[in-house]
Amino acid sequence: MIEMKFNIFRFDPEVDRExxxxxxxxxxxxxxxxxxxxxxxKWEQDGTLSYxxxxxxxxxxxxxxxxxxxxALACQKLVKDYQDKxxxxxxxxxxxxxxxLIVDLDKxxxxxxxxxxxxxxxxxxxxxxxxSPEESNKVETAIRCILCACCSAACPVCxxxxxxxxxxxxxxxxxxxxxxxxEEKEERLKQLDYPDGVxxxxxxxxxxxxxxxxxxxxxxxxLMKREIEKSR
Amino acid sequence: xxxxxxVVIVGSGLAGLKAALEVADGLDVALISKVYPTxxxxxxxxxxxxxxxxxxxxDSWEWHMYDTVKGGDYLTDQDAAEILATDAVxxxxxxxxxxxxxxxxxxxxIAQRAFGGHTRNFGEAAVKRACHAADxxxxxxxxxxxxxxxxxxxRIYPEFQLLDIxxxxxxxxGLVVYEISSGKLHxxxxxxxxxxxxxxxxxxxxxxxxxxxxxxxxxxxxxCGIPLEDMEFxxxxxxxxxxxGVLISEAARGEGAVxxxxxxxxxxxxxxxTIKDLAxxxxxxxxxxxxIREGRGIDxxxxxxLDLTGISKxxxxxxxxxxxxxxEIYLGxxxxxxxxxxxxxxxxMMGGIPTDLNGHVLNENVEAVEGLYAxxxxxxxxxxxxxxxxxxxxxxxxVFGRRAGQSIRRDLEQLDWKSLPSSPDARPAEIIENLKxxxxxxxxxxxxxxxxxxMTRSCSVFRNEKDLKKALSELEDLKNRYQNVKINDRGDSxxxxxxxxxELERLLGLAETILISALGRRESRGAHFREDxxxxxxxxxxxxxxxxxxxxxPEISYKPVTITRFEPKVRTY
Numbered sequence: 001m002i003e004m005k006f007n008i009f010r011f012d013p014e015v016d017r018e019x020x021x022x023x024x025x026x027x028x029x030x031x032x033x034x035x036x037x038x039x040x041x042k043w044e045q046d047g048t049l050s051y052x053x054x055x056x057x058x059x060x061x062x063x064x065x066x067x068x069x070x071x072a073l074a075c076q077k078l079v080k081d082y083q084d085k086x087x088x089x090x091x092x093x094x095x096x097x098x099x100x101l102i103v104d105l106d107k108x109x110x111x112x113x114x115x116x117x118x119x120x121x122x123x124x125x126x127x128x129x130x131x132s133p134e135e136s137n138k139v140e141t142a143i144r145c146i147l148c149a150c151c152s153a154a155c156p157v158c159x160x161x162x163x164x165x166x167x168x169x170x171x172x173x174x175x176x177x178x179x180x181x182x183e184e185k186e187e188r189l190k191q192l193d194y195p196d197g198v199x200x201x202x203x204x205x206x207x208x209x210x211x212x213x214x215x216x217x218x219x220x221x222x223l224m225k226r227e228i229e230k231s232r
Numbered sequence: 233x234x235x236x237x238x239v240v241i242v243g244s245g246l247a248g249l250k251a252a253l254e255v256a257d258g259l260d261v262a263l264i265s266k267v268y269p270t271x272x273x274x275x276x277x278x279x280x281x282x283x284x285x286x287x288x289x290x291d292s293w294e295w296h297m298y299d300t301v302k303g304g305d306y307l308t309d310q311d312a313a314e315i316l317a318t319d320a321v322x323x324x325x326x327x328x329x330x331x332x333x334x335x336x337x338x339x340x341x342i343a344q345r346a347f348g349g350h351t352r353n354f355g356e357a358a359v360k361r362a363c364h365a366a367d368x369x370x371x372x373x374x375x376x377x378x379x380x381x382x383x384x385x386x387r388i389y390p391e392f393q394l395l396d397i398x399x400x401x402x403x404x405x406g407l408v409v410y411e412i413s414s415g416k417l418h419x420x421x422x423x424x425x426x427x428x429x430x431x432x433x434x435x436x437x438x439x440x441x442x443x444x445x446x447x448x449x450x451x452x453x454x455x456c457g458i459p460l461e462d463m464e465f466x467x468x469x470x471x472x473x474x475x476x477g478v479l480i481s482e483a484a485r486g487e488g489a490v491x492x493x494x495x496x497x498x499x500x501x502x503x504x505x506t507i508k509d510l511a512x513x514x515x516x517x518x519x520x521x522x523x524i525r526e527g528r529g530i531d532x533x534x535x536x537x538l539d540l541t542g543i544s545k546x547x548x549x550x551x552x553x554x555x556x557x558x559x560e561i562y563l564g565x566x567x568x569x570x571x572x573x574x575x576x577x578x579x580x581m582m583g584g585i586p587t588d589l590n591g592h593v594l595n596e597n598v599e600a601v602e603g604l605y606a607x608x609x610x611x612x613x614x615x616x617x618x619x620x621x622x623x624x625x626x627x628x629x630x631v632f633g634r635r636a637g638q639s640i641r642r643d644l645e646q647l648d649w650k651s652l653p654s655s656p657d658a659r660p661a662e663i664i665e666n667l668k669x670x671x672x673x674x675x676x677x678x679x680x681x682x683x684x685x686x687m688t689r690s691c692s693v694f695r696n697e698k699d700l701k702k703a704l705s706e707l708e709d710l711k712n713r714y715q716n717v718k719i720n721d722r723g724d725s726x727x728x729x730x731x732x733x734x735e736l737e738r739l740l741g742l743a744e745t746i747l748i749s750a751l752g753r754r755e756s757r758g759a760h761f762r763e764d765x766x767x768x769x770x771x772x773x774x775x776x777x778x779x780x781x782x783x784x785x786p787e788i789s790y791k792p793v794t795i796t797r798f799e800p801k802v803r804t805y
Binding site for chain 1: 267268270276325328329330331334335336338340341366368372375379413442443476479550553557561562675677719720721725727729
């Protein structure tokens, strides 16, 4: 067992005027996840600590937070990689904090909805629509997205410009634009062709660096920019 | 606040969403979920969704039905299995039309791969039946149905947790729901309720299930006097990452991975000579534990190896990238060169709220409860019998979720608004008040850990009367101690301390129904293996268990299995 030290962002709008940081020490096995440490702190030491979590293995996308300054999923980070110094846990930046490590994602999901994250196509055949493996591979990385919001939280443009649509909704748009079955490619590209759409991205690559599912986010955005330029 | 909707669906996984889409047109339907919908546990389904499309090789729905019945060790209700197998084909095309990004064959059709227990020509050899999107099939279907639901303007209440089902004259009239962000109690007045609240794997210590899987709908139905069916049948998936329980999909074995013991022997050859590593889950989990008990666990420890090194790197990255990354993240293992340490992990509940083929919840007299429906893992149709086949869960959700939605549509004309009871939220309000004001007592995690420990020790892959009885008496003690459970957080906003304490009541109640049902069934069938009764006994036990809460405690009864096409016979693979 390793003794892990944490410094955790605390804020309860019901009681606190401003945020504070609270220190905790907890024992954990090297192979355990930081989420396991958080749970132990919550269950054994301080039930008032709040964070979201569910699947605990990087599929549901609930436990995005800032870990030592970097946006990540607490269930994907192991104790052995953080044992040397105190671990700083903070909520995802750019979003409004609701309590402790929980942020308001309503606007994030509204923006995902805005890109029409569903297939738009005419009447289907009796069986499946035809699609070659090469065509289906074009969206292979984009379908990994779990909407954890780490990319949008980490994006420096999102910090400064709250109107920028942000990387996650753009990945969702990419998934449909490059799906050979979708019939609204032109309209979808037109929708994103504005300063706070795809052009808001200026290649910081932070989204790509933090993506827990290793989606080439920046590259995907640039591919959409190229498609827009081609269609002009 | 009081809300009023014609139909309220609880749970936003695939069953809830599919039902909501069926009900939506012209009717006022609301969907409540304790997590944000895209976080639902359907999204963790990896390997595939089964349907006899025959895209890769000849297949037929009848073979699929047979595999489902045999996989369920003949406890499967065969009318349900026939619907599942025939309607699966339509359901897959419907999902494709909605945009689900399935992998493709070279000629542009939906690709399919082998999966445990799915065979050609009634057991001859493995067949490729699992349609898939890499190893994130559940997640992409969840995202697709969720987007469809928001497009159709279905009212979703995210982070709203079910606390009580309101009944009047044996009909459902509404729900009491807790808004997690504000701590407010709300009453939903409604004409029809669909429970689609998923499983309750959190009863066990090692599980592939998410933290949200606490059986809320199942326990609350039980508390209303609804019997629960076949609760002893708990599926342990053979390949959970050792210690963590994180699932490594059967798709790995479908693509060519094999299980090996400490002698590097592919031991499934011994237990299932025909389909080996593609045998059903109950059989493989027993084989793994047997190897470990006989001293052939790796380094004499309690796990074996899942060896993916025979699979090409290309296929690993194209078809199994999520599980490859799980092995890398959690174990530092490169699956192309090294094996994964695995052991059985609690994965799926075959039992649950009894329903007919159209989602109507059935009472102890096998009559429909007015206004109450169930679908998905929380329901027991029973289409999975004593052991569910891989790939049959997702197809159950979309086939029977849809049927439940359709029957709500049909029934709604006859379902009148009934008045709510006076102070409908009095009971949950009192429970919350008690929890928040109690200053002396034990914390929930102490009791939860003890429950998970004892269930894992006594009621897993192998069971016997002595251990089950001991577990039951230990559980009684935990239930008594629960009366004095104490929490830390007295706040209103995101008080998960409070919610987890309330969830524990459900888990304890469900653990008891599992133990009592398991103790009752003196035979071995599917996932329920009794060391003291190691044979299947069709003469006495080809029947479903029902357990019901009465004033004098839980009461067991039984009901017959529906057999249509396939008479029970010896189950070998």
